[in-house]
Amino acid sequence: MIAPVLYLIVFGWGLGSGINVGGSSYINFVIPGIIALTTMTLSFSTVANDINIARTYTRTFEEFMVAPVSMLVYAAGKITAGALRGLYSALIIVLLAIVFQAGLRLDLYFIMITILNCFVFSALGLTAGLIIDSHGDMAKFSNFVITPMSFLCGTFFPLDKMPVGLKEIIWVLPLTQTSLALRSQGESVFQTLLHPTILIIYLLIFIITGVRLCKKAE
Amino acid sequence: MLVFDSVTKKYGTVTAVDNLNLEIPKGEFFGLLGPNGAGKTTTVRMLSTLTAPTSGSILVDGRQVDRNLTEIKAKIGVVPQHMNLETEMTAWQNLELHGCLYGLQKDIRQKRIDELLEFTNLSDRANEMVKNFSGGMKRKLMIARALMHEPEILLMDEPTVGLDAAVRRKMWDLMKGLNKNGLTVVLTTHYIEEAEILCSRVGLMHGGKLVELDAPQKLIQKTGAFVLEYFENGGTRSRFFNTRQEAIESAAGMEGSVNIRPANLEDTFIKLTKRKVEG
Ligand SMILES: Nc1ncnc2c1ncn2[C@@H]1O[C@H](COP(=O)(O)OP(=O)(O)OP(=O)(O)O)[C@@H](O)[C@H]1O
């Protein structure tokens, strides 16, 4: 939870003071981005590391696999736990934003998208935790997939600053959808519905892959 | 009833279990013996769904085992070869977690935990982190955990490693008692004496294959009921005979000290595995 607070200070109040994005101050722009990336990182790493350690180090994964619990229930439990962890971090950032009187539009849509983002990356954490067999490889996955996403998916600066070609690829990524959705003011109804739809597709893909992997993972 | 039907498990180029066919009836105390790397752990792990066979099928009570087959899994208790307790939890919490995973009611959990901690002499350490436990204490806790939900089938992979002699005897008595009440046990062990005392039937694995399968006494008869031990060229040699008389006659012409005694399962085990190695 230290990193997001530092982002808030450095990019929001430090570098960002005086910058305007889309007509409002940068801090107002960056807070949804920080919520998106923090919920992603925490939900993902909670589940991914937990399963990775349980499989490779403490071996407690075996205790859950021999227990009379269906793999769907196991997966659902892990994903929910990770998502709650992510939501907790979102809550802290929202509280900070309120305390420092940054403008934040907290409506039902915002909350639903945040929850969805937590579940998507928690489910990705499940899949990654089951596939990746060592702690070192898990760190690599975080460094090469999660960290770049956290900076590039419309979190700290608008997507249209990206070169053509790269922009389209980044647009498809789940975190970009969350970033866009959390700042959805002025978007058409179609766009506001498109973001959660894409996120739900990701969620389903990750859950189905995760549950499948659960049946075989050692 | 546990059935292995042409079960093979390959890890890359290593064939850990090679076309295993085996039936273990309900209520049997079955021992799986074999030298290091023979495939015992792999066999037990396949039975507990921890690893899937490359080919063949494994049936428990007529149903092919699968991680989602919760009714069958609820009947099985597992003591793995490697420590897999939650080290950051207390002994009590480990058992409580197990009870919850197996859907035991709160009052039953409480009762079972108390009984098992009492039996394993861990009651006064119940609220201590498992990471601070000694090796034997962790083992005892793993056995307690496997028994917590009163399984019908108990799979134990070297459960008594590191237990002191008194505790081991106590565990034997417990296992015998449970087996008398109908528990099916599959036990792997390197303490051949343990298998001889407890098991009604043992299977000997070697290089992934089941090479012998019989009651301990039958196996001993098969290789010879008497052993003649003597020392030669820096090593202890042994020869097997069907009767004491034959052994004595053979020893008559020998120099140095010799020892004639009834063979035990360990002698048989060593002879059979050696024969496999020497071909
Ligand atoms: N996860 C794995 N990956 C690769 N090879 C494995 C794996 N598990 C077991 N093996 C191999 O399978 C063979 C059988 O191993 P297994 O653990 O079943 O032996 P074991 O009879 O239990 O031996 P021990 O008495 O030493 O415990 C060995 O050659 C081992 O190296």
Ligand SMILES: [Mg+2]
């Ligand atoms: Mg083993």
